[in-house]
Amino acid sequence: MKKRIAVLAGDGIGPEIMKEGLKVLDAIAKQFNHIFDYKEALVGGCAYDKYGHPLPDETKEVCNNSDAIYFGAVGGPKWENLPPELTPERGALLPLRGTYNLFANLRPAIIFGPLADAASLKSERLEGGLDILIVRELTGGIYFGRNKVKTLTLHEGALQGNYAVDYMIYSVPEIERIAAVACDAAMKRNKKLTSVDKANVLESSKLWRKVVTDYVQSHFPQIQLNHMYVDNAAMQLATNPKQFDVIVTENMFGDILSDLASAITGSIGMLPSASLAKTGFGLFEPIHGSAPDIAGLNKANPLAQILSGAMLLKYAFGLNRESKAIEEAIMKALENGYRTADLANKTTQEGKILLTSQMGDKVVEYL
Amino acid sequence: MKKRIAVLAGDGIGPEIMKEGLKVLDAIAKQFNHIFDYKEALVGGCAYDKYGHPLPDETKEVCNNSDAIYFGAVGGPKWENLPPELTPERGALLPLRGTYNLFANLRPAIIFGPLADAASLKSERLEGGLDILIVRELTGGIYFGRNKVKTLTLHEGALQGNYAVDYMIYSVPEIERIAAVACDAAMKRNKKLTSVDKANVLESSKLWRKVVTDYVQSHFPQIQLNHMYVDNAAMQLATNPKQFDVIVTENMFGDILSDLASAITGSIGMLPSASLAKTGFGLFEPIHGSAPDIAGLNKANPLAQILSGAMLLKYAFGLNRESKAIEEAIMKALENGYRTADLANKTTQEGKILLTSQMGDKVVEYL
Numbered sequence: 083m084k085k086r087i088a089v090l091a092g093d094g095i096g097p098e099i100m101k102e103g104l105k106v107l108d109a110i111a112k113q114f115n116h117i118f119d120y121k122e123a124l125v126g127g128c129a130y131d132k133y134g135h136p137l138p139d140e141t142k143e144v145c146n147n148s149d150a151i152y153f154g155a156v157g158g159p160k161w162e163n164l165p166p167e168l169t170p171e172r173g174a175l176l177p178l179r180g181t182y183n184l185f186a187n188l189r190p191a192i193i194f195g196p197l198a199d200a201a202s203l204k205s206e207r208l209e210g211g212l213d214i215l216i217v218r219e220l221t222g223g224i225y226f227g228r229n230k231v232k233t234l235t236l237h238e239g240a241l242q243g244n245y246a247v248d249y250m251i252y253s254v255p256e257i258e259r260i261a262a263v264a265c266d267a268a269m270k271r272n273k274k275l276t277s278v279d280k281a282n283v284l285e286s287s288k289l290w291r292k293v294v295t296d297y298v299q300s301h302f303p304q305i306q307l308n309h310m311y312v313d314n315a316a317m318q319l320a321t322n323p324k325q326f327d328v329i330v331t332e333n334m335f336g337d338i339l340s341d342l343a344s345a346i347t348g349s350i351g352m353l354p355s356a357s358l359a360k361t362g363f364g365l366f367e368p369i370h371g372s373a374p375d376i377a378g379l380n381k382a383n384p385l386a387q388i389l390s391g392a393m394l395l396k397y398a399f400g401l402n403r404e405s406k407a408i409e410e411a412i413m414k415a416l417e418n419g420y421r422t423a424d425l426a427n428k429t430t431q432e433g434k435i436l437l438t439s440q441m442g443d444k445v446v447e448y449l
Numbered sequence: 450m451k452k453r454i455a456v457l458a459g460d461g462i463g464p465e466i467m468k469e470g471l472k473v474l475d476a477i478a479k480q481f482n483h484i485f486d487y488k489e490a491l492v493g494g495c496a497y498d499k500y501g502h503p504l505p506d507e508t509k510e511v512c513n514n515s516d517a518i519y520f521g522a523v524g525g526p527k528w529e530n531l532p533p534e535l536t537p538e539r540g541a542l543l544p545l546r547g548t549y550n551l552f553a554n555l556r557p558a559i560i561f562g563p564l565a566d567a568a569s570l571k572s573e574r575l576e577g578g579l580d581i582l583i584v585r586e587l588t589g590g591i592y593f594g595r596n597k598v599k600t601l602t603l604h605e606g607a608l609q610g611n612y613a614v615d616y617m618i619y620s621v622p623e624i625e626r627i628a629a630v631a632c633d634a635a636m637k638r639n640k641k642l643t644s645v646d647k648a649n650v651l652e653s654s655k656l657w658r659k660v661v662t663d664y665v666q667s668h669f670p671q672i673q674l675n676h677m678y679v680d681n682a683a684m685q686l687a688t689n690p691k692q693f694d695v696i697v698t699e700n701m702f703g704d705i706l707s708d709l710a711s712a713i714t715g716s717i718g719m720l721p722s723a724s725l726a727k728t729g730f731g732l733f734e735p736i737h738g739s740a741p742d743i744a745g746l747n748k749a750n751p752l753a754q755i756l757s758g759a760m761l762l763k764y765a766f767g768l769n770r771e772s773k774a775i776e777e778a779i780m781k782a783l784e785n786g787y788r789t790a791d792l793a794n795k796t797t798q799e800g801k802i803l804l805t806s807q808m809g810d811k812v813v814e815y816l
């Protein structure tokens with residue numbers, strides 16, 4: 083198989099973990115006889131520094147001509163005080179999601195067996211591990227409402243002084259298409275789906291709940307669907323996460339809950355994500371950030387980046403065997419006691435604490 | 450001191466825990482020579498059943514003529530499918546907050562020493578206990594935006610099909626007044642304040658961050674202020690909660706984070722809250738819900754309700770000594786091993802598992 087991959091390493095630790103991600107993809111290409119044609123491009127703060135924009139035309143061009151986007155991480159203190167439309171987040175990440183219609187964000191929250199000790203919850207609450215898939219709507223809701231609004235008028239005297247507004251907007255088709263993705267995932271797993279909203283307060287959540295309910299009832303009656311308010315969902319994740327299998331929720335709730343879920347696993351440096359369009363095109367990135375404090379030190383954990391590569395192979399190219407091979411190689415490295423600094427603890431054997439590049443090598447070795 | 454208290458017990462376990470709350474207030478009145486004049490009124494589902502509205506005029510009248518509102522809990526499956534404006538939440542709880550301008554919601558997330566084992570996080574992450582105060586803005590943001598909007602038009606073709614919108618709106622004075630409450634609290638504690646927003650995406654959050662920063666800088670430069678994105682805050686609460694002291698945040702983030710924080714303590718049946726107006730008028734309620742599944746069984750934990758009474762005495766009436774007395778009595782009951790069913794575990798001594806009414810008696814005994 084021959085595929086073109088846009089490689090957007092970004093800022094902070096982005097470039098160094100991306101290097102390991104590509105190292106592993108290269109090994110896969112060799113082993114399974116594929117050709118991955120990488121095109122690198124700047125994104126985020128580094129792109130701003132060079133081109134004056136975090137998502138320059140050059141980079142869009144590269145993405146337009148690719149079969150998938152392999153993304154590192156963007157942002158850092160240096161670019162925090164730019165005008166919003168030039169920040170790495172609002173100027174690059176959100177436009178990428180919007181431009182390519184990456185409406186379905188898949189965020190697994192998994193405890194890797196050998197890392198179970200690192201979980202933040204008491205072990206009796208995580209007996210047998212944890213394997214949750216959060217399906218977050220990624221191109222609607224309050225993140226993108228502003229672009230849709232032409233005019234707004236308030237009632238006279240409703241507010242004194244200067245004010246600011248954000249719009250949480252959802253349409254029926256937007257909810258239906260993410261419900262479809264969530265159902266698809268649930269059918270491949272345990273046919274159990276929790277939809278999270280705030281239907282006791284929000285209009286958009288009321289619509290969300292109705293559309294999800296209707297969709298599941300008419301297309302997947304065999305799925306066991308339940309609804310939960312977002313405040314309760316946060317509480318349940320922090321106390322009894324094993325009750326969840328697939329969670330589907332709107333953009334901002336998904337942002338909060340997926341970070342929460344990943345924090346609970348204790349494996350935050352381990353978790354990948356996929357952002358998918360209907361066409362199968364997608365962007366694949368670790369859920370962690372650009373960690374400017376440790377950038378350039380060759381000590382960042384590259385495993386989330388590498389696992390994002392595994393998701394890319396699976397979701398963008400349908401290469402399930404190759405994807406599994408990467409996951410298994412990582413599991414072997416962990417089982418054999420290898421750790422990056424963030425994962426190390428007192429039980430880690432001397433000599434098994436690896437640098438970023440060494441961890442990449444180790445994964446390749448076990449492939 | 451003579452004070453009038455509106456007693457709104459509500460639905461589910463509301464009435465039975467309120468009974469214990471009043472029992473304790475009565476004991477305080479006797480001991481410290483006060484007169485508390487209670488006026489009971491229906492609120493929530495039970496009010497709807499009787500009057501056709503969850504917040505009937507009779508109840509408003511009672512609140513109007515009181516010095517504070519002592520609130521139980523509202524809601525239950527029976528009333529979930531009413532039209533939104535008649536549900537206990539949107540028809541009673543939110544209007545109460547709005548009508549009385551209860552913009553400042555104080556939610557302590559505390560681990561009670563004797564209950565430390567119940568916390569959901571590993572104990573090494575909670576060494577020395579936990580004592581966070583969440584200051585949640587309660588009458589603005591996405592909960593109340595709808596009321597302020599007269600007209601909205603979208604760009605043509607922005608959305609296909611039916612849609613729903615919610616408005617997250619904040620004005621400068623709304624942010625300033627909650628910043629003031631948070632600073633006040635921080636000054637009485639450790640002069641450490643974390644403001645939570647999503648300023649990398651939301652306009653209202655950008656304004657929030659700016660106003661909070663300006664307010665702290667010009668009025669309380671001695672307070673150590675830091676800012677955190679809401680997704681990161683959820684993550685940090687779940688992994689390293691002890692870094693927080695006072696957290697200030699907007700309405701919906703506060704809803705989610707305060708439930709999360711309380712879940713982490715493991716003491717969810719123990720946590721009270723105060724919702725305050727500028728005038729000192731306030732509503733005091735447990736943070737837990739109406740627990741319809743155990744209603745009427747005399748086994749609910751009344752301590753959050755009783756502690757809400759302690760907050761009422763402190764914040765509405767300035768009765769600090771009396772408030773402390775209640776807290777100390779509860780601590781003694783816990784230290785002596787008394788537990789309601791929700792708090793009991795294998796180490797609880799036989800005979801020390803108390804019913805709702807017995808726990809109320811026990812607190813009075815230790816007063």
Ligand SMILES: CC(C)[C@H](C(=O)O)[C@@H](O)C(=O)O
Nearest residue numbers: 171172175176337649650680
């Ligand atoms: C950086 C930020 C805009 C982004 C988001 O909120 O979506 C991030 O938190 C994420 O979850 O990918």
Ligand SMILES: CC(C)[C@H](C(=O)O)[C@@H](O)C(=O)O
Nearest residue numbers: 282283313538539542543704
């Ligand atoms: C019942 C609901 C409307 C309410 C809220 O979201 O404010 C509750 O969750 C709370 O936190 O008091």
